[in-house]
Amino acid sequence: MAAATALAVIDGASAPLTPSMVSDRVLIPSATTTAMLDLLERRGWIRRMPSPGDRGVLIEITPDGRATADQLLPGIRTLERSIASALSPDERACLLNLLSKILTRIAAVAAEDPDPLNGRRIRPPPARRSTATQLDG
Numbered sequence: 001m002a003a004a005t006a007l008a009v010i011d012g013a014s015a016p017l018t019p020s021m022v023s024d025r026v027l028i029p030s031a032t033t034t035a036m037l038d039l040l041e042r043r044g045w046i047r048r049m050p051s052p053g054d055r056g057v058l059i060e061i062t063p064d065g066r067a068t069a070d071q072l073l074p075g076i077r078t079l080e081r082s083i084a085s086a087l088s089p090d091e092r093a094c095l096l097n098l099l100s101k102i103l104t105r106i107a108a109v110a111a112e113d114p115d116p117l118n119g120r121r122i123r124p125p126p127a128r129r130s131t132a133t134q135l136d137g
Helices: 002-012 019-026 030-042 063-084 089-111 131-136
Strands: 046-050 057-061
Touching: 002 019, 002 030, 002 057, 002 063, 019 030, 019 057, 030 046, 057 063
Parallel strands: none
Antiparallel strands: 046 057
8 A cells, every 4th residue: 555655646746756755755664665666666657767966866657657556546545435434524524633633743753852761661470371281281
């Protein structure tokens, strides 16, 4: 699903994107993005090209990639609508609002200086083996 989302992001961009831009828009780690872009490139759906002015690369969709996106995306949208139909319009709006708040807070925390994480992990006591298990084992 992430590969289809990335293909949609690249297809919808008005200009070629950097890999980090794809990663940010798809909300996946850069290492995962690299592997996914490798897959899309092997399939002939995207191409990497040198970025003018620096040593980076830019990603753009190929004609085959655009045709694939045109074929895949309507089915994905239908599936998304089917899943979302479990919620009323008000519930969907509330969910989007809550997710937006969470994403905003995640971005704020990520921008802050890190706090050392102190605490004590609470572990349940180890399970005791039954007498029968001890005799059989």
